[in-house]
Every structure is written in C-alpha cells, then in structure tokens.
Amino acid sequence: MLQTLVNGLIAGSLLAVPAIGFSAMFSVLAYPNFAIGALASVGAYAGWLVNSQWGWPLPAAFAAAFLIAGMVAALAERVAIRPLSQAGALMMAIASLAIGLILENLLRFGFGNDLRNFDLPIARDLRIGELRIGPQQIDNVVIALVTMILLWLFLRRTWLGRSMRAVADNPDLARLKGVDPERVALIAVLIGGGLCGVGGTLIGLDTSIEPLTGPRLVLSVFAAAVLAGLGSIPGAVLGAMLIGLVEELTVLELAPTYRTASGFLVILLVLTFRPSGLLGARRA
Amino acid sequence: MLNYLGFILVLGGIYALLAQSLMLSWGVTGMVNLGLAGFFALGAYASAMLTKWGGAPVPVGLLAAIVAGGVAGLVVTISTLRLRDDYLALVTLGFAETIRLVAANEVWLTGGSDGISGIPSPFPRDLGAGFNGLYLVLVSVLALLALAALNRLISSPWGRALRAIREDQTVAAVAGKPVTRIKAEAFGIAAAIAGLAGALYGHYTSYIAPDMFEPLITIYVFLAVTAGGNARPLGALVGAYGLIVFVEGTRFAAALAPGISAVQAASLREIAVGLALLLLLRFKPAGLFPERSQKAPIR
Numbered sequence: 063m064l065q066t067l068v069n070g071l072i073a074g075s076l077l078a079v080p081a082i083g084f085s086a087m088f089s090v091l092a093y094p095n096f097a098i099g100a101l102a103s104v105g106a107y108a109g110w111l112v113n114s115q116w117g118w119p120l121p122a123a124f125a126a127a128f129l130i131a132g133m134v135a136a137l138a139e140r141v142a143i144r145p146l147s148q149a150g151a152l153m154m155a156i157a158s159l160a161i162g163l164i165l166e167n168l169l170r171f172g173f174g175n176d177l178r179n180f181d182l183p184i185a186r187d188l189r190i191g192e193l194r195i196g197p198q199q200i201d202n203v204v205i206a207l208v209t210m211i212l213l214w215l216f217l218r219r220t221w222l223g224r225s226m227r228a229v230a231d232n233p234d235l236a237r238l239k240g241v242d243p244e245r246v247a248l249i250a251v252l253i254g255g256g257l258c259g260v261g262g263t264l265i266g267l268d269t270s271i272e273p274l275t276g277p278r279l280v281l282s283v284f285a286a287a288v289l290a291g292l293g294s295i296p297g298a299v300l301g302a303m304l305i306g307l308v309e310e311l312t313v314l315e316l317a318p319t320y321r322t323a324s325g326f327l328v329i330l331l332v333l334t335f336r337p338s339g340l341l342g343a344r345r346a
Numbered sequence: 347m348l349n350y351l352g353f354i355l356v357l358g359g360i361y362a363l364l365a366q367s368l369m370l371s372w373g374v375t376g377m378v379n380l381g382l383a384g385f386f387a388l389g390a391y392a393s394a395m396l397t398k399w400g401g402a403p404v405p406v407g408l409l410a411a412i413v414a415g416g417v418a419g420l421v422v423t424i425s426t427l428r429l430r431d432d433y434l435a436l437v438t439l440g441f442a443e444t445i446r447l448v449a450a451n452e453v454w455l456t457g458g459s460d461g462i463s464g465i466p467s468p469f470p471r472d473l474g475a476g477f478n479g480l481y482l483v484l485v486s487v488l489a490l491l492a493l494a495a496l497n498r499l500i501s502s503p504w505g506r507a508l509r510a511i512r513e514d515q516t517v518a519a520v521a522g523k524p525v526t527r528i529k530a531e532a533f534g535i536a537a538a539i540a541g542l543a544g545a546l547y548g549h550y551t552s553y554i555a556p557d558m559f560e561p562l563i564t565i566y567v568f569l570a571v572t573a574g575g576n577a578r579p580l581g582a583l584v585g586a587y588g589l590i591v592f593v594e595g596t597r598f599a600a601a602l603a604p605g606i607s608a609v610q611a612a613s614l615r616e617i618a619v620g621l622a623l624l625l626l627l628r629f630k631p632a633g634l635f636p637e638r639s640q641k642a643p644i645r
Contacts, residue, residue, distance in 0.1 A: 094432045096380075096439075142624050149631060152378050152431060156568060157627050159380070163565055164620035167613035174609055281443055284436045292432075319451045326440030333433055334425040 065193055066310045072199050074306025075206040076264045080279060081286040081298040082213060083257030087135075089230035089293035090250035093151040097138065097158045098258045098283060100165035102276030105131035105259020106266040107169055107178075114181035120267075123180075124205065127263040128256035134165065135255020136248055144247070162277070169273040177270040202264050209260055210299065213253070217295070226250055230293070278322070282309065285325035289332055304328075352478035354594060356550055358587040359485035363543035364563075365570045365582035365589075366492045371536035372568075373576030373637075374500055375529060376512035378435045381422070382567050384442030385415045385537045387559035389544030391449060391456055394465045394554055404468040408545045415541020419534040427526045442561060450556040461555025465548050481550055488546070489583065492539055496579040499535075508532055509577075562616065566593065569619060572626045575633030584634060592622065 080102055087095045105127035113123035138161045146153045187194045217223035228236040229246045237243055261283075262276045269275075286305045290297025305325055312324040364382060371377045379385075392414040393407030402410075422441050426433045449456045456462070469480045499505050507528050510518040519525045548554045566589055574585020596618050600611035626633070 094435060096435075142628070146627055149627070152376070152435070153627060153631070155432060155435060156378070157624055159565065159568075160620040160623040160627075163562070164617050164624075167616040167620070170613040171610050171617070174607075281440050284440070288433070288436060317451060319447060323444045323447050326437075326444045329437060329440055330425050333429065333437065337429050337433075 066314050067307070068193060068195065070307035070310035071303060072195075072203055072306070073310060074303035075203045076261065076268065077279070077282055077286055077306055078299045078302035079206050079209055079264060080258045080261030081283045081302040082210065082295055083254040083261065084283050085287050085293055085295050085298040086213075086226075086250055086257070087254035088287070089295070090226060090247055091139075091154075093143075093154040093158070094284075094292075095135075095158045095251075095254070096155060096280070097135070097162035097165060098254075099277035099280040100162040100169075101131045101135050101255045101258040102262030102265070102279055103169055103271070103273055104134050104165055104262070104276075105256075106262035106271040106275055107173060108259065109263035110178050110180060110266060110271055114179070117181070120180075120201075124260055124263060127259040129259075131259020131262070132252040132254075132256030135258070136252045138165075139248065139251040166273050166277060173273070175272055177272050178266075179270045180267050182267070198267060202267055205260075206264060209257065213257070213295075216253075222246070222249060281322045282325045285328045288329050291338055348475060349478055352475070352482055354590055355587075356478070356482050356485050358590040359482070359489040360543050360547050360550075361567065361570060361589060362489040362583045362586035363492055363539055363546070364567045365574065365586040366489075366496055366579060367536040367539040367543070368567050368571045369576055369579060369582035370496060370500075370508075370539070371533050373571060373578075373582075374505065374512065375508045375532045376431060377423070377529060377533055378431060379438050379533070379536065380435050380561075380564055381438030381440070381442035381445075382540055383559045383561055383563040384438070384445040385418060385540035386544040386547070386563060387442070387445050387449060387554075387556075388418055389415045389541030390548040390554045390559070391462070391544075392541065393545035394462045394548045395456070397466045397549075398462060398464065404466060404549055407549070408542060411541040411545030412538045413541075415544070416534045416538035418541075419537025420530055422537075423530050423533045427529055439561075442559075442564065446556050446559055449559070456556075459556055461553060461558075462548075463553045465552045465554065467549045467552060471552070485546055485550075488542070493579045493583050500577075500579065504528065504531075562619075565619060565623065569623045569626070571633075572623060572631070573633055575635035575637065577637035578633075578635040581633050581635035593619070 080098060084095065084098050108130035109123035109127035112118050112126040113120060142161060143154050143157045146157055182198060185197045187196050217227060225236065225241040225246050226249065228239065228241055229243050233243050258276070261279070265275055265279060282305055286301035287298050289301035289304055305328065308324050308328060309321045312320050364386060367385070368379060368382060371379045389411035393411040396402045396410050397404055397407040422437055423434065426437050450459045452458070467477070468484065469477050471477050473480070500508070507518065507523045510521065510523060511525055511529060515525055570585040570589035571582050572585070573588055574583070575581025596615040600615050603611065603614065606614070
C-alpha cells in the first residue's frame, strides 16, 4: 500500500510537468492544445538524441528537450494555429490536433516505431524497509520539482512572467497596460511546449520512447488539468498528483491496462459534480 | 478492379454516414466530437456481438447499434452540456480511448485484441461481386436517407435553434430555446448515426478488432466534413467520397515514392492528411458547399 502511494506520487510529479505546460498554454491562449502529446514525444526524442547518440549528460538532454519542443510548439502556433484565431477556439483546437498528427508521423518517419532507451547506468533499487525506489526515479522527481520551481520563479519574479499572468487574467486590461498579447502568447507556447518536452523526456527515462510515448500521456494530462480547474497552474500540480495516485490504485485493484481509462472516469465525475474543478478556479 | 471499386464506394458510403454525424454535431450545433471513432466502434461491436453470438438478424443488429450510439452520446454529453465546448472535446476524446481499451481487454465480452471474426452479413458472401453490389446499394440508400433526413431536420425550426445555439448559447436561451435539451438531442442523433456506420462496417468486412478504431478515423472525418462544408449534409456526403479518393490516392502516391520503408510510407500518408486539414481550415474553411444563410419565413 505504501509502495502504491509512493509510486503514485512519483508518477504524479512526472505528470505534473506536461500538465503545467498544458494549463499555461490554455490560460493564455484560451484553447486546449491537443498537440501536447506529440510535443512530449518531440522533446523525448530530442533528449534521447543528445543523451544516447551524442553521449552528453542528462541536464543537456533536458535543455534540448525543452528548447526543441518549445520552438516546435511556437512555430506551429505562429504558422498554423494563430491565423485561425478569428474562427474561434474550437477551430484552433482542431488545428492543434492536426499538428499533433503531423509531428507524431514526422517522428515515425525519422525514427521508426522501435523502442529507444536512454543511456543510463544500471543501478540497484534503493530499499527502505518494504519500499523499493529506483535511483533514476528519485532523480526524475528532483528534476520535475526543479522545473516547477523555476517556472514558479519565472511567473512571480520576472516582468515577462507577470505579463503572462496578466494576459491570462484579462487580455484587454493587459494590453491597456502596454503588454503585447501576441508576444506573451508566443512565450506561453514556448514554455508550455517546452514543459511538455521535458515531461516526455521524464517518461522516456522512466520507461522507453517511441512516437506514441507522448500521445499515450494525453488523457492523464487532461484529467490532471480538469481535476483542479482548467487553466490553473498550481491546480495542475495538485491534479497531477491525484491522477498519479488514482492511476496507481487502478493498476493495483483493476488491470494495468485501465490506467488511462481511470483518467477519463475522473474527468467525467469531476465535470458532472464539480465542473469548476477542485480548487474552484475562475473560469467555468 | 470492379471489386476494388465496389469496396471504395461502400467505404465512401460508411464515411458519408460518419460525416453526417460530425456535420450535425460540429458544423451545425458547434459541439466538437473528438470521439467519433469511439461511437463508430461502439456501433460495430454492438451489432457484431448481437448477430454473431446472440443470433439476432442483421437488421436488429443495425437497430441496436443506432440505440447504443445514441445512448452513449447522451451519457457523454450530459456531464458537459452546461460547460464551455472545449470540455466536450476532452470528454469525447477520453470516451473513444476508453472504448478502445475495453474492447482490447475484456476478452470475455469483445474477443479482446483478436477481435470478432465471422460477423454475419445481410447477403450471402459467396455471391462475390453480387455481394459487393447488394451491399453497395444498402449502404448508399442509407447514406442518402441520412442526407435527406438531416436536410429536413436542419431546415426545420429545431435546426434553426441548433444554429442559434452554435452562434450564441446565451442569446438562444434568452429567446426561450431549451438549450441543454436541444444540444443533447442533436448530439444523441449524431452519435446514433455514427453507431449505424460502425455496424455497417462490421457486417461488410466480417471482422472487427480494436486497432481498426484508432483516433485517425476521427481526423479523417474532420477532413471530409471541412472539405465538403461543415454545415451542409450535401457537403458532408461529397466530402466523404472525396476523402476516400484522397486517402486511396495517397496509398498509390506513397507506393511510388522510391526507397522508403512501409512504416515511412504510412507516416507520409498521415502527414498528408494532417496537412490537408490544416490547409483547408486556413484557406477554405467554408468548404465546397458553404452554409447558406436562411431567410426568415414571411408571416
């Protein structure tokens, strides 16, 4: 039981990174970006190339994952999605779905469907009483936490971060104060996409990577974001932890294959009984 | 060659039904259904299980698929009817994935990932080309029936209410339209049509498996409906046949490309589908048959 709890929290902290990315994009751009799964895969492959093909250490792999996924997301936003803004949020969401399909297949074209592994030293699991934790899992949680703290500092302490929050809160008021919403939107996509890339790399380190590594995460990420109220960043962290726990419990009680289905069930229940999310965010 | 042509046209008819479903929910009412493949799968499984293992005649199976699709549509929409439309998109996406998981894992119910083979068909299969011909007539008649029915529905007062809801829910509610009820009805009908399409698919191919109902099908139908015109039944029909021609065309084009593997060819084809959808959304969002603005009736 304690093992399940720990596994759930570890899974949740990995999930939190792309969930924050999704929420950050949603709060500023006001449409759900369905390309997050493919962006996570893009990041995972970027990290894998740098780590196991070039032999660079993991921090470089994470930087590459963040930068490449972020730039791909920003490019897609600029070229394909933003021009549809007149047609409404749903059209942009559908365009992001098409972007996701294209990215996933570009990866498949380049790398095939084979499973790829990061270049990691084999290490013995740590044992604390009955508990077993892999050393890489601890590193992953630390990296996830560091990413979240960096983002928090960026949003609180820098001018750009504050303008991002201002646009999310009230775009018109932000423009009145001299914030350029276009630029802020692009920064939000860069960061949101980058976080998805880091999330994909974390999952890749935990298991292995293939083009569908990211898309498989999507439902859990959505569940985490909806659980605490769409668009709330601290909520996304809490939501991810809860989803991580729910999924581990599902694995324990039901079949492992229903892991993602439990995410869907959570979405349905939350939307039916408490649509504004557990934290009761501003949007409904 | 004749058999191939028959196959293409039957497939076109089945996609025409899927396109009518999406046209009604997305184009006319503004409710995005990202789980179309799930409703398609549900209909296919409902009818296949009932006719293969329950021994029911095929028409009963088709009816069951319609009911199963409609009921699932209502269940999925009920939780999100009062929320912003992006929530429905998330829920339907999850629905399709869950259906696929259940189909792949509940071996006692669905045959698991082996699928269901030997699904009965309404006409004897040993007719060969005759079977294809008869099935083509059946599917085409049903696709045309759906077209005619939706044409009438959309130009009725109920259909006007749908468009009013799409343009502005609040205004429609102020005008006295029962917004939540009408949305549930529209989505239920749309999902029922997708269920029927699934059943027709299963009885035609005689074999279904969870892998066949991947999310790509949903994107195909979005492409068809966007190309044809997303608020016109005629547009959805033409778009669906156009889609099949396009998808089959990419198959031949990919076979011509030199020096690439099968996986690479398949990925190129999916990239072409994604690009086509992006280009249409950007440069011809109204499609071949744009929505006509209806004049208010003179009293």
